[in-house]
Amino acid sequence: MSRIQQHLSAAKEAGKKILVAYVVNGDPFPEATLPTLQKMVEQGVDIIELGVPFSDPMAEGPVIQKGHERALVHHTSLKGTLQLVKTFRKTNQTTPIVLMGYANPVERFGYHAFAKAAAEAGVDGLLTVDLPPEEVVDLKKELDANGLDNIFLLAPTTTVERAKKIAALASGFLYYVSLKGVTGAGHLDVADVKQKLDAFGELTDLPLCVGFGIKDPATAKAIAELADGVVIGSVLVEKMGQMEKNSADEIANAVGEIVGGIRRAI
Amino acid sequence: MNSKETVNTASVDYAQFPDSEGRFGIFGGRFVSETLIHALDELEDIYYRLKDDPDFQAEFDKDLAHYVGRPSPLYFAERWTRELGGAKIFLKREDLNHTGAHKVNNTIGQALLAKFTGKKRVIAETGAGQHGVATATVAARLGLKCRVYMGSEDVKRQALNVYRMKLLGAEVFPVTSGSRTLKDAMNEAMRDWATNVDDTFYIIGTAAGPHPYPELVRDFQCVIGREAREQCLTQTGKLPDALVACVGGGSNAIGLFHPFLTDTSVKMYGVEAGGLGLDSGKHAAPLNRGIPGVLHGTRTYLMEDENGQIIETHSVSAGLDYPGVGPEHSWLKDIGRVNYVAINDDEALAAFRKLTLTEGIMPALESAHAMAYVEKLAPQMSKDQIIIANLSGRGDKDILTVAALDGITV
Structure with a gap:
């Protein structure tokens, strides 16, 4: 059983909602990431979603775009991200880590080499925004062979018929994109989310986590009542951007505080 | 990823591409x-x-005929042909379309x-x-x-x-x-x-x-090649020997090339932006110097660094200043049906002036890249051979850029 499945089954047994939290590796500077991840764990995060910076992050809103840009100033790479995970694993062998990013850096690394290196580093899953089910086939074979979960997205525009196919391929958890748009957008409609989740929930036994547009404890609470878990990202990345001049520990504490607030709310 | 295929281009059924995926x-x-x-x-x-x-x-x-003004002429550039002393040069005048480009x-x-x-x-x-x-x-x-x-x-x-x-x-x-x-x-x-x-x-x-x-x-732009093929047959009684078009994303080039792909005697040249030179790193020539990757929804040749980050490109022409290229061009390169070459900023600027002075036609800086390659290609060909070059847009929009390079404020 994968680390993600173990962790999520345990959460389910305890009747706990799943909290997934996203930051960009290397944002706002490389030394900030490790203490931030550790603080997030302390404050009750279940799954770390670690953003791999890319020059052209097409699905991101302005806040996370800037996070990618800040990280790239320091030449943060996919290789460097695996190195960071390796370091994190020295003191934490239990918290699942999913890398979230775009196809091209993985293509450049090579699917086979990447899957092997990621598994060795202690990565548990991969979410590649621009690899929908039709395009992820070759990469997924390599991920499967190395015990890594490929995390699939469901969107408000996904038909039930298509969602069925996606659910059949998925492992770990399913990520429901709560709105049409980019990360951090401000028009999340809870009633809409409920309607879609009711339909999708019947298709799978995997946990459904909802992300995009969850900005504060109140929204997180409202969404957590409908889903198995929530994903937060922009709210953390925004804080990290504001604290560019602060120390790594100060950044880690501030991010931890937000994570803790959401944890208590859901 | 190994992208090279060994293909006998004469037997490719181009109409079957893209495939169902x-x-x-x-x-x-x-x-x-x-x-x-x-x-x-x-x-x-x-x-x-x-x-x-x-x-x-x-x-x-109907819209193409009455709103755009098609068919666009296939113009024999007689004086330019004489000066270069080689193949006959015909220009497909997409610059004469409504709004001034293809x-x-x-x-x-x-x-x-x-x-x-x-x-x-x-x-x-x-x-x-x-x-x-x-x-x-x-x-x-x-x-x-x-x-x-x-x-x-x-x-x-x-x-x-x-x-x-x-x-x-x-x-x-x-x-x-x-x-x-x-x-x-x-x-x-x-x-x-x-x-x-x-x-x-x-x-x-x-x-x-x-x-x-x-x-x-591609299908919408293929009107360029269909017309050019027919016009060439009507005006000269035969097919062209070579086609030349600039390639940024590559829509004017694929529009000209595609209707000729099965004409095995027709050679094709796609001209990328060589910027300050291919070895300078400051160019926009992914087919010449890039590698296959994924950007903007497609797998194609890209300009990127060793970590898969897309790098900034350079070209004097804003329309060619793009790190990727249409996927069909990437495929046509790998199967060897089309030759992709590069023209530097300076060569394109010289061709811009040359065509303006010789034929009274001011090409867009994008199209000037194709014209500059014609200057190299035509003299190597014989006088009974024919080149069709795509004059994809008019140069009015570039007058201020050229003036600025001359140190003139208009």
Whole structure:
């Protein structure tokens, strides 16, 4: 059983909602990431979603775009991200880590080499925004062979018929994109989310986590009542951007505080 | 990923590409986030239903004839031919189209598709502004709301086209992320599309992006090659020996090349932007110096660093200043059907002046890259041979750029 499945089954047994939290590796500077991840764990995060910076992050809103840009100033790479995970694993062998990013850096690394290196580093899953089910086939074979979960997205525009196919391929958890748009957008409609989740929930036994547009404890609470878990990202990345001049520990504490607030709310 | 295939190009059935998955060999595909899949499925359905529909084709042909002014002439550049002393040079005059470039062939076609979907808002990305103008033009004509994404650097470089779009009722949205040029404008247009997918039609300007865009843009632009083939046969009694066209995203080139692909005697040259020289690293020539990767919804040759980050490109011509290229060109390169070469900024500028002085035709700086390659190619060919070069756009928009390089403020 994968680390993600173990962790999520345990959460389910305890009747706990799943909290997934996203930051960009290397944002706002490389030394900030490790203490931030550790603080997030302390404050009750279940799954770390670690953003791999890319020059052209097409699905991101302005806040996370800037996070990618800040990280790239320091030449943060996919290789460097695996190195960071390796370091994190020295003191934490239990918290699942999913890398979230775009196809091209993985293509450049090579699917086979990447899957092997990621598994060795202690990565548990991969979410590649621009690899929908039709395009992820070759990469997924390599991920499967190395015990890594490929995390699939469901969107408000996904038909039930298509969602069925996606659910059949998925492992770990399913990520429901709560709105049409980019990360951090401000028009999340809870009633809409409920309607879609009711339909999708019947298709799978995997946990459904909802992300995009969850900005504060109140929204997180409202969404957590409908889903198995929530994903937060922009709210953390925004804080990290504001604290560019602060120390790594100060950044880690501030991010931890937000994570803790959401944890208590859901 | 190994992209090379061993192919006997004479036996390729080009009409079968893209395949049912939207691929040209390993290239193409649909690399977008889940949110956009449904819209692309819908577009594919509509396009496949309409492409062979006689009423749709008749409406497209009518617009091309009476609104765009087609067919565009195939002009024998006699004086230039004499000066170069080799093959006869014919220019396909896409510069004479309404709005001054080939771009409008595609925006007319996509606007008809938009009309059919009932969507009331169109968006576009633009580099030099030609596609933005062509989109704003058809939007004005059909009464559609129009927003054009343009890198803030390009907004500065192409002030004239920005104002032109505004006069046409479009909103020009400056993009300040990333390198602030065409690729970033395309990112932002994709984000807009994902947000407003219910009521918005995305008019992509080149034969790139996710399937079915490379196919439908190509099909709309193929009017260039179909006309040129017929005109050449009528005027000279034979097929051309060589075709030359500039390649940024590559829509004018694929439009000229595609109807000739099965004519095995016709050689083809796609001309990329060599910028300050291929060895300088400051160019926009992914087919010459890039490697296959994934960007903007498609797998194709890209300019990127060793970590897979897309790198900034350089070209004197904003319309070629793009790190990727349409996926069909990547495939045609790998199977060896088309030769992709590069022309530097200086050579393109010289050709811009040369054609202006010799033939009284001022080419766009993009098209000037093709003209510069003709200057190299024609003298190596014999006098009874024929070159067709695509004069994809007129150079009026570039006068200020050329003047600035001369140190003149107009």
